[in-house]
Amino acid sequence: MSAFLPLARSTLYSPVWLVPYDDYARRVRAAGVDVRLERFDEADGWLPLDDAVVRTPGGALVFPGLGRRAEPWAARPERHRARFAAAGYQPLYPADGQPFSAGLSGVEFPVHPYDDTHPPAAEVSPRLVRLLPAVSFPYPPGTRTVHGVVVDAAGRTPVANALVEARGRTGQDLTPWHERTLTDARGAFRLALRWEGERAAEHAVEETFRLEATERPGRTGSLMVHLPRDTERQHVIEIREQ
Structure with a gap:
């Protein structure tokens, strides 16, 4: 038996929990949100990944198994980012309470290597990703x-x-x-x-x-x-x- 719960912590563990939030409607957005994952490489910059995103019952978007390695002690943490797209919206990437910068182009996070006997190095908390109305946002009729x-x-x-x-x-x-x-x-x-x-x-x-x-x-x-x-x-x- 592993040193921690294998179903909850290794099979389903994700190094990031992202909750898309409609800032105009003031509610979690359940559909119509596309998330693309990228990994930073020192030589080539940001590289696209094909890891599948999974939506939890609570509305979070996660990447189960991201960071799982056969020999985690031989690997280093890697820098990743998630980029959001939704029709009529633009994502606000700085976290709540953080200074705004127009140069941010994704939610960046580290991915620590792990396996069943070497738990992930960091706990994860859900993170709101606010989706703001874009120029093309379909405001309801009569909205000023x-x-x-x-x-x-x-x-x-x-x-x-x-x-x-x-x-x-x-x-x-x-x-x-x-x-x-x-x-x-x-x-x-x-x-x-x-x-x-x-x-x-x-x-x-x-x-x-x-x-x-x-x-x-x-x-x-x-x-x-x-x-x-x-x-x-x-x-x-x-x-x-x-």
């Missing part, structure tokens, strides 16, 4: 949105995969709200503003929203939007060093 582009302030070049956000509180109970999206390869974005913005007076018609764009820590930009008069305008958010 604003659109535009994020550009570099110096060169006026588009900033791809920048995080665009708006925050506020509802007018009556002051519940915090947070909307966000990512720019496409052309720097374009379309952001939903489902909640109430700031008003100059209680019965004022105009609402004000602050849009913030981030490329990475220290490179950000912001813009004030006034609705309804700015609804059809293409907004330009300039990113610069802060």
Whole structure:
């Protein structure tokens, strides 16, 4: 008998548990998500792998048996990443609480070698992978949105995969709200503003929203939007060093 539960820990062990989460609908997304696994090679960079992904009853995506070796003591941990794709969405790769960087192109994780008598070197916890609405996201009819582009302030070049956000509180109970999206390869974005913005007076018609764009820590930009008069305008958010 092995030193740990062979069914739960060797046959079904996965070095990563990824839970796709629809950030707009605020729920785990059960279908329509494609995950591609890659391994980093010092000579050739990221190489695609054909390991099959398995969905658990709880909605996590796992790779059972990844890292299992005949002689694990003779192998070193390997760097892997999972890349997500879903129609109408773009994946937000930094984990919750981590600084955003547009340069991240997958969820990276180490794969430690193991077998039935040499347990994996690290415990694994489920990790949310938030899927944000893309420019092509099919918002429900009547959803209020604003659109535009994020550009570099110096060169006026588009900033791809920048995080665009708006925050506020509802007018009556002051519940915090947070909307966000990512720019496409052309720097374009379309952001939903489902909640109430700031008003100059209680019965004022105009609402004000602050849009913030981030490329990475220290490179950000912001813009004030006034609705309804700015609804059809293409907004330009300039990113610069802060």
